[in-house]
Amino acid sequence: MPELPEVEVVRRGLAAHVVGKRFATAEVLHPRVARRQPGGAAEIEARMAGALVEGIDRRGKYLWLDTSQGALLVHLGMSGQMLIKDSSAEPHKHLRARAVLDDGHEVWFVDQRTFGYWHVGELVDGVPELVSHVASDLLDPALDLGFLGERIRSRRSAIKRVLLDQTVVSGIGNIYADEMLWQARIHGERLASSLSASEVAELLTSGIEVMQRALSQGGTSFDALYVNVNGESGYFSRSLNAYGQLGRPCPRCGTLIVRQQFANRGSHFCPRCQAL
Secondary structure (H helix, E strand, O other), rough: OOOHHHHHHHHHHHHHHHHEEEEEEEEHHHHHHEEOOHHHHHHHHHHHOOOEEEEEEEEEEEEEEEOOOOOEEOOOOEEEEEEEOOOOOOOOOOOOEEEEOOOOOEEEEEOOOOEEEEEOOOOOOEHHHOOOOEEEEEEEEOOOOOHHHHHHHHHOOOOHHHHOOOOEEOOOOOHHHHHHHHHHOOOOOOOOHHHOOHHHHHHHHHHHHHHHEEEEEEEOOOOOOOOOOOOOOOOOOHOOOOOOOOOOHHHHHOEOEEEEEEEEEEEEEOOOOOOO
């Protein structure tokens, strides 16, 4: 699933193409796109027709278009792509929704696995109502790192589980949790409450650095399902130190990276640098 850097890459790309433009029409082509909308596809199409895009914002893994007729929340799910296309482009077999801009370009929502969705609603304290429960993310300039650190240390769960809790801090998934834990030399199974204030501060700083590096490289792509608005893949996967590196030497100490089962997924770490 796209994590914060991948969604931010998409947000920036969309902003460059659609802010200041108006939706001439909007069309929902698959019922699952509108499954969170009380009025279904018809409500999305009616509310977005003629809407002026005033800005694009993001929190964690969610992005939304601020329009004159409501906030269009976009959740990419497992395989969602928001693409900018010319009107002459050949239709994609997994095209689930699209909007035609007043300059003739189109915004496509392509989603092979159909876990993503669109939702039009109002903002609550600056975020769409559906994601008002989602915490701030590590790239939010208003984030209070000290407060977040204390909140993390109050939890008696494994630190990796806490990092993945979107109500504590948003935007972190399996990839970036493994990477920031590796950089901070912390084992993911350590209890969050066992970490010192300085360890948590180092962990959060590591997370910010990892995500900023990922952003500079266009995010992480492992297959064709994650691309930016121009259909291009990110290449941060070439810079990963822990995630997906099973059996390869740790870049820091040379010990082989191991993989441990974690919540139907896997955790990758260095058993020497990140001793439990």
